[in-house]
Amino acid sequence: MIENVAYTAEALSTGAGRDGRVRSDDGRVDLDMAIPQQMGGSGAGSNPEQLFAAGYAACFHSALQNVARVQKVSPGETSVGSRVSIGANGAGGFELAVELEVVVPDLPREQAEQLVEAAEKVCPYSNATRGNIDLRLSVVEG
Numbered sequence: 029m030i031e032n033v034a035y036t037a038e039a040l041s042t043g044a045g046r047d048g049r050v051r052s053d054d055g056r057v058d059l060d061m062a063i064p065q066q067m068g069g070s071g072a073g074s075n076p077e078q079l080f081a082a083g084y085a086a087c088f089h090s091a092l093q094n095v096a097r098v099q100k101v102s103p104g105e106t107s108v109g110s111r112v113s114i115g116a117n118g119a120g121g122f123e124l125a126v127e128l129e130v131v132v133p134d135l136p137r138e139q140a141e142q143l144v145e146a147a148e149k150v151c152p153y154s155n156a157t158r159g160n161i162d163l164r165l166s167v168v169e170g
Contacts, residue, residue: 046075067114077112080124084153085110088128091151095143103143104134107170125162131170140167 038053043061047069051058061076063069089108096103109129117123130147132140144165148154157163 047073050074050079077114077124081110081112081126084112084126084128087153088130088147088151091154092130092132092143092147095146095150099143099146101139101143102134103132103140105131105170106133107131109168123161125164126157127164127166129166129168131168133170137167 039050039057040053041048041050041061043049046061046063048061049059050061059079060073062071062073064075064077065071085108088110089106092103092106092108096106107130109131111127111129113125113127114122115125130140130144132143135143144167148163148165154163
């Protein structure tokens, strides 16, 4: 268990899960959910993979900026793009894969890659999923 919990998010899923509704306890997240068209659904709402992609991108970006501050480097106007894929795992279930594309415009490529590697070690999403999902990190041009 986590020592010294800093924050706990709460959300409730109602309806039919992927074809239902999700709402955070403070109401800031309040979304209709729908199975993506590519998976046979209507696509008329958000889905867990979009939410995971958004959360991972924001969390990793924050970790990147924090590592840059600690290392006293100025990476410029950074950004993190996230792709979350879902597919069959061959055992009757499903699995996720994540690709993170990181833009670090004001550092040489090698230094940017080292910064991204350091961020991967401190990002809570990376720590939670390490060894459980395929993660591909890349430094890209803005």
